[in-house]
Amino acid sequence: MMDINTQTAFEANIPSAATRYKENLRKNWYKFSRNKLSVIGLVIVLAVVVVAVFAPYVAPFPEHAGSFVDYEHANLAPSTTYLLGTDNIGRDILSRIFFAFRGALYMAFLVLVISLPVGVILGLLAGYFKGTWIDTVIMRTTDIFLAVPPLILALAISSVLKPNLTNAMIAVTVMWWPWYTRLVYGMATSMRNEYFVTAAELIGAGKFHILFREILPNCLSPIFTKMALDVGWVILLGAALSFVGLGEQPPTPALGQMVSDGSRYMPDLWWMTIFPSLAIIIIILGFNLLGDGIRDMLAKGEHDRG
Template identity: 65%
Template sequence: MGEVIPARHSHPTISLEQVKLMERQTRRENLGRAWYKFSRNSLSLVGAAMVLLVLLLAIFAPLVAPYPEHVKPFTDFANAKLPPSWAHPFGTDEIGRDILSRSIFGFRYALWMGVVVLSLVVPPGVLLGLVAGYFQGTRIDTIIMRITDIFLAVPPLILALAIASILKPNLSNAMMAVSLMWWPWYTRLVYGLASTLRNEYFVVSAEVSGASTAHILFREILPNVISPIFTKISLDMGWVIIIGSTLSFVGLGVQPPEPGLGTMVASGAKYLPDQWWIAVFPALAIVLIVLGFNLLGDGLRDMLGAEEI
């Protein structure tokens, strides 16, 4: 027997172990309920499967890809522009590289781009939104939100193009450019939610108790905005990858011979429609990854929504 909690009313005495056991039970129940909400829509499961597939392919690319050497500088003009076959399911490109292998490695660049951009963008964007929302109506709010407005007023792709073209065109500059135009959306999103939540009585109650600003921001308000943030992250993965591919397509992202999906579509576009597979398969790869993240995002929204089932 551990420590015993005394009961003054009619409830039986209960040990701390039992309380901890109940906590574990509640957690398990909540996980079960979350999974039920997520899996209710079969499309979320499809999205999750697609994302998982892309993730595994990207991680194990060197093992999975049939011709990993085709990703490095490589030419084989004898086998150039071969249509899809058993040896090359997605065909080969204009200098004889296996498109399937390059697409699989292309996932790495796409995911890398998404992960890096979003991890640069989400924390500062969310933090600024929380602060501005909580201090709604004060000077802090005004300063943060006007800066956000300025960034939102610049057409995003053009800003990215401008930055990427001033600096050396490569993947890391492209990511920097995309990050710079992306954070204000998170600030806006969180600001809107936080400025409503800050008037809820549970926030007032924490203030009355004398809780620190950090507690109120991260323990009271943040958990209530986590669900839309995660949903947006998942949807944004797709968008960031599309923009990254677009930048690659116009020559400002992944540089040849590295296998960026956008770069591959760009170089394959010249051979449409006769050697369609050179452009279409990398394009389908983009569709797979973007669609996967979008469906996953919808599922997350269902799962994290507060409604009781």
């Protein structure tokens, strides 16, 4: 048995929780920062979020995001006053893009907040109870939704609802949860017979504990990666809906709607279409690069093996 001095010295060498947290944070950042493209993606995402949150303060002409008309300055090419030019009724393109970021991020956030828990819970249940009626009902329903192309399903749902941002989010959410169900189902199926799950069952752990304390933590890495990648896809799908008039309605700016409005004046007034299109590309690129960085960061043991 250790004496008091030996035990005290042993305990002193055990790092505190705060120290372990800082060390893990440092290691994770090192893994993430090894990929310079991921850092660029993080910068892009942070810049878009900051611009969206503080749009009324950073936009050159915040009043142009609403019902504003100034025909005297309509159809102006990019200049020092209007960096990205103006549209056909005199509104600043840059200011409207800043405010359009708000709707795009808001839609992506709510879609994932709703579809993620639904998809994850259904995937856990189907994977753990594989071979039962629970598995059959959940996965056959999932297969039905996955059999329909996402954009077609979203367009069909949006077309029967009143065109606005809320109904566009409902349409995207309805067709987004099956992807998380399928992802988690595959991982839960492979883990249901692992030793740590069997051990939890043998000591009498409940189903809730096994699903959410044993299986789910081991699924978080691919879920977080998919979340980051999905933000870009949701924004792209929302832009497609607004492009055809089924998303945010005027005068509220939406990236897809701005591209659609400007396409009627191509190629003469090219800036009305090109710059909103570039904004969509940049925000999607940022989240895709960020997702790649998160995947590399959460890859267990990759750095140690290197």
